[in-house]
Amino acid sequence: MSTVIGTTGLVKRYGQLRAVDGIDLDVRPGDVYGFLGANGSGKTTTVRMLLGLVLPTEGEVRLLGEPMPKAARRVLPRVGALVEGPAHYGHLSGRANLALVDAAGPGGSRRTRRARIETVLEQVGLAGVGRKPARAYSLGMRQRLGLAAALLRRPELLVLDEPTNGLDPQGIHEIRDLLLQLNREGTTVFLSSHLLAEVEQMCTRIGVLDRGRLVLQDELARLTSPTGATIVETPEPDRVRAALDGRVLSVTAGRAVVRGADPAEVNAALVAAGVPVHGLALERPSLEAVVLAAARTSSDRVDAPGERSRR
Amino acid sequence: MIVVELRKLFRRPRTWVTIGLLNALPVLVAVLLAWTDLAPRPGEGPAFLSAVLTNGTLYPLAALAIVLPLFLPIAVSVVAGEAVAGEAQGGTLRYLLARPAGRTRLLVAKLIAVVAFVVVTVVVVAGVGYVVGRLLFEVQPTGGTALSGTSLTSQELAVRTLLAIGYVTVSMLGVAAFALFFSTLTDSPLGATLGALAVLIASSLLFTLDAASSFAPYLPTRYWLAFVDLFRDPILWRDVVRGVALQAVYVVVLLGAAWANFTTKDVTS
């Protein structure tokens, strides 16, 4: 099995609107895949198609090597999901909610249910919630309970749509650590987010969605690989220009960017010319710059007809 | 899955509150009758009510006749309308389907839970009616009187009461099918419930209209009160049989439509 999630030419049309417009996702075993996109770019619609909730207008979805939604009954017990926020039966306790959903489908052994529930509640930090009904939970607790439900059957794949919504910074940190730990233990994680920083901190591979189109899909390390220039930190950046004439790409306060992917060589040249050097680093593009270059305007914008070619 | 749905329905306090409220009206009526001794004259008011003062064993039937026109269909519409749309509105539908519960399985489980609700509700109404009738009214140990004047043994009466309970249940299944179908169309449980009630109100209204007589026999509420015919001597089977057949047609068609819709729709709730 070489792909965990594979889509080919996936399209979802709502009337005139192509919410998802021909995307070819390729998520591999062991990835932490960041599915980035502005609000309204089609992330949730894609996730719903992966899980068989929304039926594609065109194209195919393969999950864990099997076609969806045809093989849903075989595949989905091996997948944990969080789609557009958690949802629970408000009058039941967290434990009762987990037990109910676990009993509602195949692949969740009744014998081990109680133990599994305790394990996942521990993992998401809800072990002490007791019997209070889910409707009395805070937003963050609900999000944790939703994540617990996704983890209940030790899935091979986690599909998480905006999993940190509603969590405070401490909670976000905990969840990130939990997901990374699960990933180290072999779980492939697919997470959608509109937050660049979140994706940059966690993910090994990213896909960028812009108004339904996948405009970028690559390893994070490759996207932010060195540009071939070196950043020089110096109190006298203007003297860099004199020392390395023709190689200086830009000069700002305290900083000069020099062509050349060998900081040692740059350093030697500058020291030889007597320029004080405080620091040297390879220049890497920020993920933000990469994403902005690939995607254009924010898709929340509703411009007058004609200004937006695609709609 | 079926067990899960039954558990969800019957562990929910609201279900029992609904059933409790449903029983309040027949109990109130019984108390008033016993207190004042003023029964409606034969042929007036809900069926069987005129006879209960002299024979309390008829009260289960009177209780069913009291709730049948409005209370019972409302309760059934609420529960069946909630079935799928309630999960959609609460957001739990997507998690059930991603579990995966299977769309057909989920619908069947919902259907069975709704049927169970109908049966339990009708039986509880009849049971409470029985207890109330025994406590508040005179009981003739020899059985009762058929509407046609001849008398029935208590055994005959018991059998016919069971038949009547079955018939009322079947009549309510038609209501449940309407509400369940609407429940797969919308994400609003209230909308589904009101849709089913609108159908019933329209049906009751058209039934009184001469201009609608051409299709009156096919109106879903047309034969609801035919259970009274089970207490004639001999039993007047014609309307009872037609009523069951008509409900069966409605149930099959509407459930087919509900299934076709639910198994192919986008779940965007």
Ligand SMILES: Nc1ncnc2c1ncn2[C@@H]1O[C@H](COP(=O)(O)OP(=O)(O)O)[C@@H](O)[C@H]1O
């Ligand atoms: N059920 C629907 N009917 C019509 N349009 C929809 C529906 N669901 C989503 N859309 C539209 O599809 C686009 C993508 O939505 P969505 O997938 O929710 O984006 P995201 O999750 O990235 O914010 C949006 O323009 C949204 O308005």
Ligand SMILES: [Mg+2]
């Ligand atoms: Mg979304």
